[in-house]
Amino acid sequence: MKSQHPVQTARALHWHQLQLPVGLQAAAIKISVDGLELVQPTFDPNGLVLTFINHKGDLYVRPAGRPQNEEQPASPGLGLLSLASQPLLYRSSAPILFSALVLYIPAAWIDLFLRDNVQFQKIGQTLEQEGNIITCRLGRRQMSLFSAALLLLQDNPQDTLSIQNNLLSLLEYFLCNRHRSLLGVNPSSDIDNEDDLTLIREVESYISEYYCSDTFTVDSILKKTYTSYHRLNFLFKSIHGMTISEYIRNKRIEKSKEMIADNAKSISQIAYEIGYSSISNYILAFKKVYQITPGKYKKQMDNMI
Amino acid sequence: MSYVSLENSEPFLKCFEVLAEDKSCIVSDSVLYFSGKTGKGFITVAGIASGIEVLAVNLSQLTEDLTFHFQPSAGASSYLLCFDEIDVPGKGDSDLVLPQSAETSRQVHSTVSITDVIKGRTVTYPKDRIIRSLIVRVKRESLEQLIHDFDAGTISTILQSAGNEATLTWPITFKYRLLLNDFMAEIIQHPFRELFTIRNISILIEYLLQQFFVMNKLNRDGNSLSTQDTHSLSKVEQHLCLHYKKEFPGIEKLSRISAMSPTSLKTKFKKYYGETLFGYYQKNKLEHARKLLDNKVPVKVVATEIGYSNPSHFTLAFKKEYGFSPWHYLNPH
Numbered sequence: 001m002k003s004q005h006p007v008q009t010a011r012a013l014h015w016h017q018l019q020l021p022v023g024l025q026a027a028a029i030k031i032s033v034d035g036l037e038l039v040q041p042t043f044d045p046n047g048l049v050l051t052f053i054n055h056k057g058d059l060y061v062r063p064a065g066r067p068q069n070e071e072q073p074a075s076p077g078l079g080l081l082s083l084a085s086q087p088l089l090y091r092s093s094a095p096i097l098f099s100a101l102v103l104y105i106p107a108a109w110i111d112l113f114l115r116d117n118v119q120f121q122k123i124g125q126t127l128e129q130e131g132n133i134i135t136c137r138l139g140r141r142q143m144s145l146f147s148a149a150l151l152l153l154q155d156n157p158q159d160t161l162s163i164q165n166n167l168l169s170l171l172e173y174f175l176c177n178r179h180r181s182l183l184g185v186n187p188s189s190d191i192d193n194e195d196d197l198t199l200i201r202e203v204e205s206y207i208s209e210y211y212c213s214d215t216f217t218v219d220s221i222l223k224k225t226y227t228s229y230h231r232l233n234f235l236f237k238s239i240h241g242m243t244i245s246e247y248i249r250n251k252r253i254e255k256s257k258e259m260i261a262d263n264a265k266s267i268s269q270i271a272y273e274i275g276y277s278s279i280s281n282y283i284l285a286f287k288k289v290y291q292i293t294p295g296k297y298k299k300q301m302d303n304m305i
Numbered sequence: 306m307s308y309v310s311l312e313n314s315e316p317f318l319k320c321f322e323v324l325a326e327d328k329s330c331i332v333s334d335s336v337l338y339f340s341g342k343t344g345k346g347f348i349t350v351a352g353i354a355s356g357i358e359v360l361a362v363n364l365s366q367l368t369e370d371l372t373f374h375f376q377p378s379a380g381a382s383s384y385l386l387c388f389d390e391i392d393v394p395g396k397g398d399s400d401l402v403l404p405q406s407a408e409t410s411r412q413v414h415s416t417v418s419i420t421d422v423i424k425g426r427t428v429t430y431p432k433d434r435i436i437r438s439l440i441v442r443v444k445r446e447s448l449e450q451l452i453h454d455f456d457a458g459t460i461s462t463i464l465q466s467a468g469n470e471a472t473l474t475w476p477i478t479f480k481y482r483l484l485l486n487d488f489m490a491e492i493i494q495h496p497f498r499e500l501f502t503i504r505n506i507s508i509l510i511e512y513l514l515q516q517f518f519v520m521n522k523l524n525r526d527g528n529s530l531s532t533q534d535t536h537s538l539s540k541v542e543q544h545l546c547l548h549y550k551k552e553f554p555g556i557e558k559l560s561r562i563s564a565m566s567p568t569s570l571k572t573k574f575k576k577y578y579g580e581t582l583f584g585y586y587q588k589n590k591l592e593h594a595r596k597l598l599d600n601k602v603p604v605k606v607v608a609t610e611i612g613y614s615n616p617s618h619f620t621l622a623f624k625k626e627y628g629f630s631p632w633h634y635l636n637p638h
Contacts, residue, residue: 022503022507112499113497113499113500113503114497114499114500117496117497117498117499119496119497120497140598140599140634140635140636141599144634161507161510161511161514162511164507165504165507165508165511168500168503168504168507169504171500171504172497172500172501172504175496175497175500176495176496176497234636
């Protein structure tokens with residue numbers, strides 16, 4: 001029952017399920033389909049479900065039973081904690097390569113290991129506040145645990161102990177990560193995601209402050225944040241889906257579009273003001289983003305008025 | 306010498322009462338800190354659910370030996386799993402192998418062992434050593450539950466294969482060392498202590514089972530080693546573990562340490578640890594590298610840190626071991 005071949009219908013989607021010795025239940029799926037509408041396996045409603053997903057393509061998540069307009073886009077390499085009474089529904093209208101690892105934590109297990117824990121109670125409270133889903137991005141170590149557990153569940157389900165160890169590590173990581181972000185404490189050095197996100201936020205705010213200045217370069221960001229170009233690019237790609245220079249360009253062009261709409265300045269003036277040193281570069285960039293030259297765009301706007 | 310005696314029915318926490326009185330220690334939140342006069346470090350207990358109890362000992366510079374005695378108790382169906390790592394302080398820095406004096410040649414080796422509670426067990430932590438040790442008392446059914454899918458009768462098989470001996474002892478390997486190190490570093494301030502403990506115990510049991518199959522095969526083939534040999538081999542193992550930052554010491558030096566001929570050292574080591582000497586050294590080294598990578602250390606720095614002069618050599622070795630390059634490991638998405 002390996003799901004290597006593309007499966008077309010939702011009915012044929014198959015979860016590999018496994019009862020773990022320690023009292024948890026696991027389920028895994030890895031599929032490549034043209035469109036996806038997939039509900040998590042249902043468990044006893046008293047308890048929590050921790051899901052780890054990874055995918056290539058667009059994916060939307062919502063608790064099943066909620067209206068479609070409540071669904072949210074999900075990025076790859078994500079952990080989601082939700083109530084077992086509201087299994088999650090994954091939807092995609094485009095071709096997608098999707099893999100998920102579900103860990104069901106029964107209420108009895110929570111009582112044994114987590115109920116008395118103050119940190120866990122805080123997480124429980126946030127769970128109620130944040131629309132019944134808590135998310136957390138996975139780091140590199142977690143991604144390798146994720147893929148290892150996924151592979152084992154599909155091909156070697158008898159190796160329960162290894163699967164259990166991988167999943168317990170993931171669970172621990174998830175809770176610790178939530179715990180840290182609740183505290184607002186600097187995460188310890190072995191967790192990269194909180195760090196990475198802070199870095200990205202820092203860079204984003206730096207960009208939005210200086211992107212119009214003509215002395216602004218990517219190098220100046222690197223110097224300011226002590227990161228390498230490749231690392232920053234990789235982070236930007238995984239979060240925004242574009243390189244850092246593309247991100248800056250889009251920001252500038254967006255700004256210029258607003259300025260054109262204001263109709264107060266000429267196009268060449270705008271180009272210099274948003275930091276372009278030559279007009280032809282600016283026109284090319286604008287065309288790349290909006291598939292139209294700024295001049296034509298300006299005419300369109302004029303015609304509309 | 307301080308002495309703690311526990312019955313099977315008594316919780317591990319009881320040893321705090323004895324020690325706190327005796328050693329002027331500070332107890333706070335199920336952790337017992339040594340004050341520095343009689344030793345440094347801590348002892349902590351975790352009574353995690355479903356019949357598993359853990360006593361974690363992380364001590365150094367003890368001024369006198371510390372002994373835990375687990376009284377034999379008939380009819381109890383529990384096991385004691387001991388994971389003891391005992392190192393001589395400062396040895397990691399010096400290249401010299403100290404000649405073993407009469408006193409140090411006592412039973413101070415790092416071992417992993419399983420004992421049936423019916424027989425009882427005494428664990429002694431010697432003074433002036435670095436001790437990282439976990440003692441796990443687990444009910445038979447809990448243990449079987451923990452590994453039931455894996456192999457039902459494993460534990461009984463393990464103990465049967467021990468013959469009449471009450472305790473089955475195996476050598477410690479770098480995997481245990483790394484795990485004990487991490488465990489001791491994190492256990493005190495970990496926000497989810499029970500979860501952290503059960504995860505680590507589960508991993509330890511996985512290691513234990515893997516090792517069991519190696520050892521079982523060794524016994525079955527009638528190749529079991531003499532005590533002298535196992536001691537020599539564990540000396541070599543320790544040397545390889547501690548000096549992972551340096552170049553591979555070479556077979557001649559290792560054979561001097563173990564007082565064995567190169568050929569018999571090679572074959573016996575392979576049998577006992579399931580790895581060749583260099584393979585073992587390399588695996589340990591790369592595991593350290595992986596931990597550094599987890600901590601966001603750049604690849605170039607990791608390579609230098611674990612003793613590679615050329616980063617691309619490190620990349621090659623890493624790829625050979627794990628099947629993907631360090632870069633790939635860093636960027637999984």
